[in-house]
Amino acid sequence: MHSVGYRANALVTFALTILAVMCGFASLSDNFNAPNPTADVQVLNINWFQKQPNGNDEVSLTLNISADLQSMFTWNTKQVFVFVAAEYETPQNALNQVSLWDGIIPSKEHAKFRIHTTNKYRLIDQGNNLRGKEFNLTLHWHVMPKTGKMFADKIVMTGYHLPENYR
Numbered sequence: 770m771h772s773v774g775y776r777a778n779a780l781v782t783f784a785l786t787i788l789a790v791m792c793g794f795a796s797l798s799d800n801f802n803a804p805n806p807t808a809d810v811q812v813l814n815i816n817w818f819q820k821q822p823n824g825n826d827e828v829s830l831t832l833n834i835s836a837d838l839q840s841m842f843t844w845n846t847k848q849v850f851v852f853v854a855a856e857y858e859t860p861q862n863a864l865n866q867v868s869l870w871d872g873i874i875p876s877k878e879h880a881k882f883r884i885h886t887t888n889k890y891r892l893i894d895q896g897n898n899l900r901g902k903e904f905n906l907t908l909h910w911h912v913m914p915k916t917g918k919m920f921a922d923k924i925v926m927t928g929y930h931l932p933e934n935y936r
Contacts, residue, residue: 795914796845796914796916796917796918798843798845799843799845799917799920802841802843804838804840805840806836806837806838806840806910806924807836807837807924808834808835808836808837808838808908808926809833809834809835809926810906810908811832811833812830812832812906812929814830814831815828815829815931815936816829816830816831817829818899818931818932818934818935818936819935820897820935821893824896824897825893825894825895825896826894826896826897826899826900827891827892827893828888828899828931829887830888830892831885831887832853832870832885832886832906833883833884833885834853834882834884834886834908835882835884836882836908837880837881838880838910839881841880841910842876842880845914845915845916845917846913846914846915847913847915848873848874848913849873849910849912850873850874850910850911851871851874851908851909851911852868852869852871852908853868853869853871853906853907853909854866854867854868854869854907855867855869855892855905855906855907855929856904856905856907856925857899857903857904857905859902860898861896861898865894867892867893867894869889869892870886870888870889870890899931900932901930901931901933902930902931903928903929903931904929904930904931905926907923907925907926908923908924909922909923910922
């Protein structure tokens, strides 16, 4: 006969093995989901465009952000982190990214949204490179699963332009 400790060890080992296999299947099942999110970001107004005393350019924007990210939610999705970034080029850097707004979407019911807001984080360039600059607004998201690897993607919206003069 086996002791109580031996039987408990066998039971715990078996339970953890089954749990690991279930987590593996849960993670693999996300590979069969083909999300098709949609998003649109509009710049409604440039509230101010000024040069700071230290010489850096600063911009405040009013944005309309609308997105439908419901297709990213599966039974294995814990939450989705989403943010809007302004992306532009300067002589010093091939790519500058500045986060303007972010949020956490906790469930599928909150994944279709429309927000009218000013940029949550300041758009500041190190230098005076923003006058007359073309830039893209990009909606990034990171899907955080209950188990398995994180998934990230983005939608790039082009054709935005800053004014030539400070306001």
